[in-house]
Each structure stands twice: as structure tokens, then as C-alpha cells.
Amino acid sequence: MSKKEEIESPVVAVDAVIFTVIENRLNVLLTKIKYGPYAGSWGVPGGRVRMDESLDEAAKRELLEKTGLKNVYLEQLYSFGRVDRDPRARIISVAYFALVDHNKVKLRTTGKYEDIKWLPLKGTGKLAYDHNEIVDYALFRLKNKIKYTNIFYSLLPEKFTLSELQRIYEITLEKKLDKRNFRKKIFSSGLIKEAGVTVGMPHRPSKLYSFRNRKPVFVEMF
Amino acid sequence: MSKKEEIESPVVAVDAVIFTVIENRLNVLLTKIKYGPYAGSWGVPGGRVRMDESLDEAAKRELLEKTGLKNVYLEQLYSFGRVDRDPRARIISVAYFALVDHNKVKLRTTGKYEDIKWLPLKGTGKLAYDHNEIVDYALFRLKNKIKYTNIFYSLLPEKFTLSELQRIYEITLEKKLDKRNFRKKIFSSGLIKEAGVTVGMPHRPSKLYSFRNRKPVFVEMF
DNA sequence: CCAAAAGTGTTGGGGATACACCCATGA
């Protein structure tokens, strides 16, 4: 039992669904695949899990390699394991999802991919493997999660106005929110604190806020 | 790329946290481990994922082998992948959790385990590997999930009284519920339907109910 | 007639929703 076993085993990979907001739309980071049956297709970035790293570490490494970012919101989503999800080999994908501020990202293509870029969530077309399913599920989880957490700390700049925050919520939830009620909820959640005011706008200056914590916090909100 | 690769890869296993209620307490199905550094310890049942089965299929197979049951509530929980979680080998565990009616279960020990039995959730003591963490997380998810789903269809007999259902909720949530409010919520959820009455009790007969669906359904309740 | 569990209605409070107007600034 303790010797090396010869039983074949599936390969383990992590895939990362990385969301950001660009021009009032949710975007996902996608890579163009160079080799194999899906060459030319777009898919979410991913890679094999090494023997000396945990799943979380593998996901962090993937995120760092592709975006240069650390310390962003990154959470395990689900593990996808259909037998035929990759026609070439038996691969189990442990999917993660992350939120980033795209202004902080310097995209870097590695040898494995032909290209890497942000694509609006609506209009990615058919993705490689089962990646449409993975992205859809990530979106579902995201929509739920923002109702009771502060995870947008990872998507917005350090300081932001309440209107900006509300816009992100509206984009993600795909519906308009009442400004007054939104403010009441956010304030009563205690998730944010004041952080100055804007200047130089052609209208009344707005207060700036920042999240009290840069780690996930759970509350009830919506 | 398409040839067999020689890169070492973690082994993939599924572990199943199987809950039931016995004598007003939540119990978990545990197996006594025969070999290795945790020999003699108890842990949740699990096994390697085969090359020709999906993760879900592996979990179903595990459940069937240990309990003889099919078609019960079984859902993927989380994947655990710390490097040192098994001192002998690098093993990724995709954990599932299930709810069963223990009266329908015929426990069967397979060669791999010395013993298998139900143990009350409080008082399992220290389990093998990271199985305490896995069981704790499964319980957390269970407590949440019953607030907005019908998954107890899998734990109760086909027909049950509202008092029985309420008892299961109280045991799981570890708190008393108001009988009148409980009934209102359950009825308004539309999850159950009438299914006869009890007879031969030394008190007023109660109506019997059954779940409208034997597949997971989502509603808002608690 | 007694024990045991089943079953049922009403009230009050708090949180959510809906809604419209004034404010401060730069140009």
C-alpha cells in the first residue's frame, strides 16, 4: 500500500474564473488555446496542480501568473469531473472564482496560450471544454454571494463612491436598485467606512468610502 | 502533449459525509480504518475515482457500496487538497454529502475497512485525516441548505407527520421552533402534500404528508 | 376521564419597498 501504485488516476487541474467590470459590463479573463482539439477556442485560464502545492495555492499561482495579482478575493467554486470533459485526457478541474480590479492587472501571456484578454460575459460565445458551464456557475455564485458579503472589496479601487458601488451591484445583479434603500442597506451592514471626498467634479463632491475589511465578511443585506 | 505524460499528479478520491437521524440526534456514517497511519481511527467512507466514472458517479458508487442506497440526496460539498492531508500520498478529496433514512440502510463492510457504523455527530472524537474539517463543513452546509430546500425528503420515510418533520429541523438546527409558525412556513412553501392519516395512536390522529418532489427544490423558508 | 400529541388565529413590531425633492460644484 505504501509503495507507488500503478493504478491510473485522473489528472488534477485548477481553472480560474476571474471577473472584473469594464465599461459597465462584467468581463471574464479568457485565454486562447494553442494546442489540442480546442486550439483557437477561448477558455478560462487553468493548469495542473503540482505535487507540492495545495489546491488553493495552485489557484493563487494561476491568478498570479496571469494577472500579477495577489491578495484578491479567490474562492473555490466547484469541481468538474465528467469523464469526457477533455477529449485528450481524464482531467478533473477544481474551479475557482476571483474578483479583480482590471486597472491593477497587467495581462501576461505564457507559452501555453496564444492570447489572453478580457471578454464581456455576454458574448464570449462557445468556450472550450465545459468552460461555459463553469463560467455560468461562477456567475450564479457571484450573484448570490454579493448579497451577504463584502467581496467587492476586491473589484473596486481602494476608495470609491457609493454610486460606484451601487453601479457594480446593478451590473452584477442585472437590475436597477433604489438609491436611498441601497445606501441604507450598505450603511447598516457596517461593511464600509468613510475615506474622504472627491474633488474637481462638475457637480457636488461625493464622499469616498472604503471597505472596512479586505477579507471576506458575511452579513445579511439584500 | 497527447502522449502519456510522466508528470506526477495527485490522486483523486471522493469522500462521502452521510447523515441520518437516529434517536433524536444527527449521526454520520463512519468506517474504521484498517491500514496506514490512521489504522484504528474512524473516518468517512471514501475511495479513489476511477478513470471511467465522473466524480458524481464515484460518489454514488461509494454511497451504494456502503449503504445499498440509490436516489438519495447527494451533493458535492467541497474539494480538500492540502499537501499533507494524507501522510502517505498526495490525495485530493472531493467531498460529497448525503442524507439518508437509516432504516433503509443495510451497512456493509468492504475489505478495506474493519468496521462501519453510525456515530452521533457530537462525540465522534478525532477523526482520521482532515475528516473533522470535512464533517464540520458538511454540517454547516446542511444547516443552511434546509432553510431553502426540500432535501429532507431523503432523510424521512415516504410519509411523515408535521411533528416528525419539525423534529428533524430542530435537531439539525439545534434549536426549538414554534409549532404554529413552522407549519405556516412549511405549508406556504408548497413543498409537501397530504398523504393520509395516522391510526392507532393514543392521541389525536395526525395527518401524514409527503414531499411533492423527490429531487432538490429551492424555495425561501426560514 | 385522563394523558398525550395534534392542530389552530391573532397581534405587534421591524424591516423592506416605494417614492420626490434639495444640494454643491464646475463650467
Next chain:
DNA sequence: TCATGGGTGTATCCCCAACACTTTTGG
């Protein structure tokens, strides 16, 4: 002074929680 977005208060409704007594049966 005007255009632009920032910022605020209140009335209503509905849902939830709290609460106690009557009903039906077997023994």
C-alpha cells in the same frame, strides 16, 4: 445659471415572531 450627479426622509405594507388554548384519540 445651468447641468450634473450627490445626497436625504417618510409612509406603507408585509412578513415574521411571539403567544395559549381546544381537539381527538386510546387506554
